[in-house]
Amino acid sequence: MKTTRLRQSLMAFAIAMTLIAAQGAQSSVVTEQHESTVAPSFVQLFDRRVAEGLPQSISLSPSRHHRNAVAPSELTITSELPVHVVFPDDTGGQMFTGTWNDAPVVVTRSGDRIDIVEKDTSGIRVRVITEESNDVEENWFAAPPSAGMPDDVEPAPSPITAGGGTGRSGSLGDITDIALNGKPLMRFWIFTHDDTGADMYRTLQNNYVSWWVADLARNVLPYKVIHVIYRRNIKGVTNMSYGDEDSLDRWDNVVDRFVSREGLARTGHRRFLLFTQHSPNGKSSGVAYEYGDAALASAVGPYSVIAHEFGHTIGGLHGLAHTDFTWWLCRTNMAADSNALLANxxxxxxxxxEKIRAFLPEVKP
Structure with a gap:
């Protein structure tokens, strides 16, 4: 009797283990099937669509957007810009033009994120989507008044001549001045001062630089490849003292030491700007060498301050700026006069x- 019961118990145990094993195998198959059918993130989908060829559109459900969204949002990627961005941790970024729900935007794809910038004369709307959250983080930044930047130009100690040559001794062009496809490179180095905070470079890229460099690449220098290189927390460079009339000359000397240490050359195809929290010279929001390669800009200026100061280094002039009209009166990037009622x-x-193109003409390979 005991033997019979033992056999029955063992048989029941064996049957139970068989059922458990079968359920486990079935669960494993279901899990594998589930993992293989998980929808890609928005960032992954963006990369896939770009690889397939542009233009492409991607929809985002309202639940992934801000709480006021009642309909799907759509990002259309129109074209890839000849602009490459390098952030302080050496993460690379590529820029694109497109639309967000039919509004023109500039897109920066870098690391695990997509930054979508929509600019008009009233301000800047920044949407960020990361691979981790897959949601849209949206922020609106009202445009500061077009404060004007008078007295922000100084004569360059070694002026760059038309065509991109430089008066500096020993600063011959190097082979890396030619990018892929034979197009010449134009490099804009942007250093964030230690007093601006660790993440200022992201604010600069979205609010100050993306829209400017997109316009520069499309409408001003379409025959060049543009690199924007951000650097921060460099001893002897980003902790430079400033706020007096000698600040620009001091920055010029700092740049000299930096390029020497890094094995670079001041070839005329590079520009160097330090972004500070306060007025760089105690009287204006920025200052630059006219026809030079060094400039300073600050957070006390409008979002156009970097476009303005770099503009001086590539041939732009105050006297050639003008007032235009979109949906409101606005002043073009090189305007120096102050008017709180006018937007950028x-x-x-x-x-x-035309002046910038004459200063940096197209050079056929």
Whole structure:
């Protein structure tokens, strides 16, 4: 009797283990099937669509957007810009043009995120989507008044001549001045001062730089490849003292030491700007060498301050700026006069575009 019961118990145990094993195998198959059918993140989908060829559109459900969204949002990627961005941790970024629900935007794809910038004369709307959250983080930044930047130009100690040559001794062009496809490179180095905070470079890329460099690449210097290189927390560089009339000359000397240490050359195809929290010279929001390669800009200026100061280094002039009209009166990037009622247009005047192109002409390979 005991033997019979033992056999029955063992048989029941064996049957139970068989059922458990079968359920486990079935669960494993279901899990594997589930993992293989998980929808890609928005960032992954963006990369896939770009690889397939542009233009492409991607929809985002309202639940992934801000709480006021009642309909799906759609990002259309129109074209890839000849602009490459390098952030302080050496993460690379590529820029694109497109639309967000039909509004023109500039997109920066870098690391695990996508930054989508929509600019008009009233301000800047920044949407960020990361691979981790897959949600849209949206922020609106009202445009500061077009404060004007008078007295922000100084003569360059070693002026760059038309065509991109430089008067500095020993600063011959190097082979890396030619990018892929034979197009010449134009490099804009942007250093964030230690007093601006660790993440200032992201604010600069979205609010100050993306819209400017997109316009520069499309409408001003379409025959060049543009690199924007951000650097921060460099002893002897980003902790430079400033706030007096000698600040720009001091920055010029700092740049000299930096390029020497890094094995670079001041070839005329590089520009160097330090972004500070306060006025760089105690009287204006920025200052630059006219026809030089060094400039300072600050957070006390409008979002166009970097476009303005770099503009001086590539041939732009105050006197060629003008007032335009979109949905409101606006001043082009090189305007120097102050008027709180006027917005920034977000582009250079036609006269300044022609001046910049004459200073940095197309060179056939």
């Amino acid at each position: 247009c977000g582009y250079y005047s036609r006269a300044n575009i």
